[in-house]
Amino acid sequence: MDLPGARGALSAAVISTLTSAGGTPAAAVEVAGHAIRRSPDVLLDDDVQLALFVLDELFYRGFSDVADEWEWDPGLLAVRAVLEEAFESALRERVVVPGGIRAERGAIADALFAMTAPGPGPSVARHVAKRATLEQLREFLIHRSVYQLKEADPHTWAIPRLEGRAKAALVEIQADEYGGGAPDRMHAELFARTMRGAGLDSRYGAYVEQVPAVTLAAVNVMSLFGLHRRWRGAVAGHLAAFEMTSSMPNRLYGDGFRRHGFGADTTWYFDEHVEADAVHEQIAGRELAGGLAEQEPELAPDILFGAASGLLLDDLVACHVLPAWKSGRTSLRVP
Amino acid sequence: MTGRSDDDVTSRRDRTRPTIVTCPDGPILVRGDVQIVDDMGSIVPRRRTTVALCRCGASTIKPYCDGTHKAIGFSAP
Ligand code: FES
Ligand SMILES: [Fe+2]
Ligand SMILES: [Fe+2]
Numbered sequence: 001m002d003l004p005g006a007r008g009a010l011s012a013a014v015i016s017t018l019t020s021a022g023g024t025p026a027a028a029v030e031v032a033g034h035a036i037r038r039s040p041d042v043l044l045d046d047d048v049q050l051a052l053f054v055l056d057e058l059f060y061r062g063f064s065d066v067a068d069e070w071e072w073d074p075g076l077l078a079v080r081a082v083l084e085e086a087f088e089s090a091l092r093e094r095v096v097v098p099g100g101i102r103a104e105r106g107a108i109a110d111a112l113f114a115m116t117a118p119g120p121g122p123s124v125a126r127h128v129a130k131r132a133t134l135e136q137l138r139e140f141l142i143h144r145s146v147y148q149l150k151e152a153d154p155h156t157w158a159i160p161r162l163e164g165r166a167k168a169a170l171v172e173i174q175a176d177e178y179g180g181g182a183p184d185r186m187h188a189e190l191f192a193r194t195m196r197g198a199g200l201d202s203r204y205g206a207y208v209e210q211v212p213a214v215t216l217a218a219v220n221v222m223s224l225f226g227l228h229r230r231w232r233g234a235v236a237g238h239l240a241a242f243e244m245t246s247s248m249p250n251r252l253y254g255d256g257f258r259r260h261g262f263g264a265d266t267t268w269y270f271d272e273h274v275e276a277d278a279v280h281e282q283i284a285g286r287e288l289a290g291g292l293a294e295q296e297p298e299l300a301p302d303i304l305f306g307a308a309s310g311l312l313l314d315d316l317v318a319c320h321v322l323p324a325w326k327s328g329r330t331s332l333r334v335p
Numbered sequence: 336m337t338g339r340s341d342d343d344v345t346s347r348r349d350r351t352r353p354t355i356v357t358c359p360d361g362p363i364l365v366r367g368d369v370q371i372v373d374d375m376g377s378i379v380p381r382r383r384t385t386v387a388l389c390r391c392g393a394s395t396i397k398p399y400c401d402g403t404h405k406a407i408g409f410s411a412p
Contacts, residue, residue, distance in 0.1 A: 106359070118406055176383055247402030251395065272382075278400040279387040282358045
């Protein structure tokens with residue numbers, strides 16, 4: 001993908017470093033610290049979230065015309081550490097983690113199912129099913145594309161950090177996410193197909209420029225957990241919460257696209273997830289998260305924190321998108 | 336002939352031996368070499384290695400589970 005345009009002094013410093021010949025300027029860490037101090041809310045800060053997104057992307061597919069060596073550049077890693085620390089404390093301040101949960105398989109799975117229980121409140125899925133305009137359906141896909149075109153990748157990083165039952169469970173889920181060996185059935189590829197069906201550009205990263213900070217933050221939290229071994233518990237919890245809040249919403253997403261006359265080829269991605277994630281949520285809750293809590297009981301709070309962080313960011317995305325749509329505005333960035 | 340021992344053959348067979356797991360208040364997970372057949376004897380397409388069969392009766396994609404058991408508060412006997 002192409003490097004996105006800067007959204008402030010920090011992302012400008014990161015982006016210009018990546019296109020320069022020299023190393024990271026020593027001042028970059030100070031620029032990062034300054035950006036954090038003056039930010040009212042790093043979760044919704046375009047400059048901070050874009051900078052973090054760009055630094056993380058070096059570990060996925062990278063950017064065209066940016067040297068691969070930047071991935072492990074000590075200067076950039078130092079900048080990333082400043083941003084991650086601020087990101088983590090913002091999450092710690094906001095996230096509500098249920099207390100008194102035993103590090104036992106059934107107790108962890110029950111806690112995760114309780115945290116993700118469907119509520120009656122306003123939801124993006126219900127809006128998509130019943131009311132969304134064609135333009136809003138496209139916006140919905142654009143927001144989701146930033147993650148869905150690399151679906152499953154951040155959680156995959158945890159595989160070598162797990163063992164036994166929890167590892168087998170994660171591999172079982174991820175193998176299904178990656179199409180069970182068939183490239184055209186990979187979930188990321190099914191999503192690309194849906195985008196093309198809706199008349200959108202399905203190339204990786206094509207819409208990063210258009211999504212707001214909160215959409216980037218929802219992806220960045222997965223990279224934060226996936227890139228650090230110490231966050232393996234959070235990866236398990238995040239994935240479990242993701243799977244547990246997927247089957248029913250995906251049925252509603254599919255309904256929204258059918259309502260606008262799209263056929264089975266375009267709704268395949270959603271239909272696939274109604275069935276797949278009803279399987280994945282069981283494996284993720286009991287075998288992966290529950291299994292890991294029994295293997296490493298000290299990770300139980302991280303498992304719940306990972307789940308709660310994902311749910312918080314989902315809520316923040318909904319709080320951004322729904323009011324915009326209800327008042328007839330775009331939920332995308334207006335340059 | 337290969338030099339494979341009986342032990343290897345047994346463990347290979349074990350790997351595809353079907354397992355059925357009942358999830359508390361949820362579906363039945365089926366793994367392994369099992370054919371799912373409907374009332375009329377026709378084979379139900381199976382698109383993944385591990386499938387979840389609906390146990391609550393409320394799924395919209397029966398015989399598979401679609402998570403509806405959570406919305407109806409299904410409690411397994
Ligand atoms: S058991 Fe899940 S929908 Fe019936
Ligand atoms: Fe998926
Ligand atoms: Fe899934």
